[in-house]
Amino acid sequence: MPNRMIYEFGNHTDGDATMRALLGGKGANLAEMSRIGLPVPPGFTITTEMCLDYYRAGKRIQPKLKAAIRTAIQHVEEQLNRKFNDATHPLLFSVRSGARESMPGMMDTILNLGLNDKTVEGFAKVTRNPRFAYDCYRRLIQMYGDVVMGIGSEEEEDPFDKILSKIKTAKGVRFDTELDAEDLKKVIAQFKELIRKEKKCDFPQDVFAQLEGAIGAVFGSWYNERAILYRHKYNIPSDWGTAVNIQSMVFGNFGDTSATGVAFTRNPANGTNEFYGEYLINAQGEDVVAGIRTPHPIAQLAKEMPEAYASLLKIRKTLEEHFKDMQDFEFTVENHHLFMLQTRNGKRTGLAAIRIALDMLQEKLIDQKTALLRIPAESIATLLVPIFDAKGKKSATCIAKGLPAGPGAACGKVVFTADQAEALAKKGEKVILCRAETSPEDLRGMLVSEGILTSRGGVSSHAALVARQMGKVCVCGVGNLTIQYASKMMTNGTVTLYEGDSISIDGSTGEVFQGAIATAPSEVMQVLNGTMDAKKSDTYRMFHQIMQWSDRYRKLGIRANADTPEQAKTALQLGAEGIGLCRTEHMFFKGHRIDAVREMILADKEAARRKALKKLLPLQQEDFTEIFKAMKGYPVIIRLLDPPLHEFLPHEEGAIRELSKVTGLSVEEIQRRSSALSEQNPMLGHRGCRLGISYPEITEMQATAIFQAAADVIQSGTKVSLEIMIPLVGFVKELEHQVHCIQKIGKKVCEERKLKIPYQIGTMIENPRATVRAAELAKVADFFSFGTNDLTQLTLGISRDDMGKFFRAYTEQEIFTVNPFASIDVDGVGQLVQIAVRHARKIKPKMELGICGEHGGDPRSVEFFHKVGLNYVSCSPNRIPIVRLASAQAALKKA
């Protein structure tokens, strides 16, 4: 059925779970659930293509779509024997968005659609429940007024809620459920008045107008600010569009025999294989997620509605067996009847993703490869984050306990608003965002917080959901803490914390502590350091398992960007197979090295420069010796001096005076030389191999330090696998010049020390010219290492330091769908990498090709590097486990 606009589900079902792209995740799974016999209220899905069509047509619903909708409605009417717009027995619909990927809370929903002044009366009669009918009507008007008509602002209290509160206060009641039909009629009248006042028009009585308004609002919400922000964070292309699901209503708010709930087939916070969820009696779906009333844990339903609970347990099993993954589903019990409103693969924390994948493998629901592919590579980081120090935790004051909704340990300053969170985070402060409940408006605040605490809402509240997805530590529903926004404080009655006070939260236990608790290395690091027994740590077991399997499948080698012996040690512990980038200049600031470095830079004659270099030589040699020792014969790539020299000179007066004392040069002279060295565009200036070519004595000193260190270590009985790398080469003659210089020194040291030092000389490929001259360079170089940081700057013509000025505009305009410095620009920079790889392999089919830019630690980029056939990636030591998994996944995906 190509190009159809609408797919139905119910007695007759058109779609299935494979059609996510066209029907959205929700629509596809509604269809799938219908197919496998689960109780789904009938309805239909308007395709994502119609969303794009809507925008193409200038935000208009085309007549042919309107016609198709009417037909689909008729089919539902026939199944349910009720009629839309029927004054005696009206059929009501929900209208929900549904994108290919779930974007929870990002887009809009309207319930109870089809009620108007006439149908509500029929509905009251036929349900024999006027209170219920008018409650539905007031909900419709409120949602419609908000979502479709745009009444209310993000800054102020919702004007509909204000009316509701006023009437409750006047009556002296607390909950909506305490209002009767007559009260609700008053509410409705005032709601309608509000709309008339605000919008100079009435709430539409034409139910088809209601429907089209709602559909337009859902399509429109695809481009609301929240949705755009969300898509950027999760790299969802805007041209996917959203589908619209129009489904016959079932009512969890029909009375005490009704309920609505959200459940997970397993614990999404820590992955435990247990039924997990919550529900509210006499409520509609949105009430649970909004966190307004704290819902009951799902287990309690066994007592309150034993039949419904039994059905849920059965469905839980069916869902997992059918979908082979943890499901997050919504259900409604209408008058003892259970209905399924949605199911999807449940969002989970990194920890949960890991445990669920490993458990399901053990349960034979999935195979090993699937298990590995199920674990987002980034989630390995959660196994490595610091935990609270056991002693520190013991001596701290636990002031409250909530639900453990996002595992991990977080400390920070208490903030109560997203604005404040952003403001402090900008200053480099760690913050914990504390809210009664969260809403999508809090998203940007959550993004910058270390952890989130809510006083209301359960484990499937908005806060918990989003925190889990972001990998944030989260404790929710901390009932004994009262938050008072106005006075910027929260209290458990005894202890009161004000904005800016320190707090610690443990998202694995739900504990909340006053003050900052010291952290300890993760259990994994403790085992690797030998300070914990491997058998005692379940975290380590999982880590080890995943790494072992990853190493089995991956083709890419993994190296570390490490500049010190300490980093080298950590890198080896985490599985590095060598150093891909040792930046010699990163050791320049150790001890008094910088004095000699500065003396060398300020030298105006070669002789003076050589004198300073002579001082630097033993220091550099010592650094290299330690690194070679630490690496125990694994390959080490040492890159020669790269940054422009002026980067090492001081700019503050005090430091310049200090330098004047050390060097004997006058302050004025230092300033003069410093300014002579300054550059218009340092990124494109006198740096990289250009330094070693203008001042061969620098290369000579570095080569001498390297070879002598290697000789020392070899003679002490440790193997050295040495690779020397020349930065910023664009012309083959640059490479030849430096190679010649290094070989000369190498020969000299070998002769002096009477031993052989095996070594290779290679080059960074980091300017575009090098990529197109790769064949020529490959004839001279033993290896290449792509420096994708600089290659990105040059290929895009964008300075990372200066990008801030237009990055926001570029993100808003979707020119950048990802930050090209975080994840490689496959279409641009990637093309040049491919050209270079192709040329190099033509000359030397087995040439060692690697990458040592920041992108080496990014799973998406790693997949690309695997595809183009690099030999290894090199990344920060702490990213190594992530990259081990990511490269295994790349290999599995390709196969």
Add this chain to the structure above:
Amino acid sequence: MPNRMIYEFGNHTDGDATMRALLGGKGANLAEMSRIGLPVPPGFTITTEMCLDYYRAGKRIQPKLKAAIRTAIQHVEEQLNRKFNDATHPLLFSVRSGARESMPGMMDTILNLGLNDKTVEGFAKVTRNPRFAYDCYRRLIQMYGDVVMGIGSEEEEDPFDKILSKIKTAKGVRFDTELDAEDLKKVIAQFKELIRKEKKCDFPQDVFAQLEGAIGAVFGSWYNERAILYRHKYNIPSDWGTAVNIQSMVFGNFGDTSATGVAFTRNPANGTNEFYGEYLINAQGEDVVAGIRTPHPIAQLAKEMPEAYASLLKIRKTLEEHFKDMQDFEFTVENHHLFMLQTRNGKRTGLAAIRIALDMLQEKLIDQKTALLRIPAESIATLLVPIFDAKGKKSATCIAKGLPAGPGAACGKVVFTADQAEALAKKGEKVILCRAETSPEDLRGMLVSEGILTSRGGVSSHAALVARQMGKVCVCGVGNLTIQYASKMMTNGTVTLYEGDSISIDGSTGEVFQGAIATAPSEVMQVLNGTMDAKKSDTYRMFHQIMQWSDRYRKLGIRANADTPEQAKTALQLGAEGIGLCRTEHMFFKGHRIDAVREMILADKEAARRKALKKLLPLQQEDFTEIFKAMKGYPVIIRLLDPPLHEFLPHEEGAIRELSKVTGLSVEEIQRRSSALSEQNPMLGHRGCRLGISYPEITEMQATAIFQAAADVIQSGTKVSLEIMIPLVGFVKELEHQVHCIQKIGKKVCEERKLKIPYQIGTMIENPRATVRAAELAKVADFFSFGTNDLTQLTLGISRDDMGKFFRAYTEQEIFTVNPFASIDVDGVGQLVQIAVRHARKIKPKMELGICGEHGGDPRSVEFFHKVGLNYVSCSPNRIPIVRLASAQAALKKA
């Protein structure tokens, strides 16, 4: 005969004129002259391959080459019935360098080789001319001591000359020729003593050692500093190497029946078809070129040696008919016998190149295509250089007259040394280098001078030769001016000029004037401006002829980079077919525009920015109107705002205070905003289309100004062919964003003005990403224009502004064989251009592709752009005639 090391010429000749690469120009032509029966003393040529071999072997002459040399010597001995190293009738040789391209004066020569204490006596006897024999011997020792043994320095007077002078002074004579055999024996003894003292060894008495030393010195001179400098200037690869020519000596210094001379088959200064040259009686070749004695004009030889002169006239004809080009040849008359020592295509001034090519075409020596290819494209510039204003010249004081050796008009300050020339030129001063004679050491001074004046030496002296090649104005042999280096002055007895005084020289007439004479536009420009009758100007006739033929053959369109109506007008006059680049920001500094520009830049809110833009709108519109009018319907590419905004802000305190008054912002506020706008790497910063995307109101203003201007001009009845160009695009969405913005404005203006404005929107291709995404960009853009300036900076990762810090090292190391910003880096940047062209043409086979970087005016780059199939090149207006010819040549070469 592959891989032979030596090629002989004489009775038996191995080589010919086609073998320049292997035998060098001199060797190939010696062989060719032998072949066509001209009187060439027999000898042989060691190939250029042996030069490379010499370096590969660590500067050693290999034994197999030594053996081959001995065999070749035997063959010469057999022909001449004399023997090398024969004490009774010794055979002597000259040893000369000879590269593929002539490098006059750059490398070394040794004459009279084969003399030693024994053979000189035999030589004296057999020639019956002891004075002559000892003169030859002292010349050998002097040359050998200088060239092979390295005695003497560039700074001081030659120590051999010092000895010679002393002995002349002691004897009270002025010329060498006045010394007799006994004097010369004294000279010889002292020369040998000098060598012994300086080098702790003797002048070699073994003639084979002499020969090998001389060969090594010639090979070695390939890498002397002068030769390297020369190769860089003329883009001669160092891996060509030089050949060595070893030829039996003939003697122009045998007495008054002997002479040596240099002649050109036509006038190399202005191209006139006349026999041109000069000679010295009783001299060796080097004496003529060195300019020590002023030689006689060639015509005088008709009287002094009528037979030899008649032979020369015959040879002149033979040479031109055989080589089909103007020849520069050396001859020697030994005792009334004429010998040819060298011939080559004569170096000539641009003007001469033009005239000779056109004349030879008329004489049917060559065809039209050959004529066009014979004219270096750059030489067209000589037809366009300003000339002395007729009135100014009349009222100026002519203080002397010399030989017109390099046509043109030059004014500048008198300097007497290369150092001083460089020092003043660095400060931006124009200088005229005045020397008694010039030597290769003066090269760098000549390079930076406007013109060269010598008091000694003829039209084939070093000064004249080099000046012609460099296209410098030159007057030589100004006998009535005496130059006194010590007191830094020169005088004609009446008028004295000191260093720093102004002087004017006319290289077309030989006149020297005191003071600076005003210049007038070239005759060509006067004709084009309508202030001179075309028929009166021979220069214009030639210009017009070449342009007409060029336009017949060229395939590339020619446009101008023009930012003002004046430039547009000049461009059209010189043959532009449109504007390839109109930089809107170049008009920002006109009138009070900059105030509004700065106000716009300093605006912190969109509203304030819009207010300032509103002021700018009518000003920009006026600029565009004028340009459209000037261009009369030819295409005009207007580029939107490109530079980073901070470039327009003032940095000096006074200007900031001024701006504070104009804008009402405090000085501190201006400084604060200015510093907020500053960037680490402006080249990679907030510029190009990034501006128009962050501030769409800027693009809107510029588009409005453009379209309203176009509408005005169209409505006034002039056609407008409008192309709008978006700078620095890397992502297709950038392009789409700006295209959308421009189209919106275009539609609005067309509706308001009720007319159609045809226009195209294109993009610069100036960052590497754009080159690899060209296919995608071509779908959106109507045209591309390569911005090779920025493309070079980004592809090479080199900032043009900062390159100075390593440019020298890169030139010395031959990493740059040409300045990549002057002539396109074909292998790097060129590759990316080709990729982009290929991709674009796949999408739109007829897409308009052009180039508007500085390279558009460079003939070598133009050839590349022709090859890759661009539609047009755009360059500075004054380069247009050059590029018209260059593109015709590119087309002719390819065909």
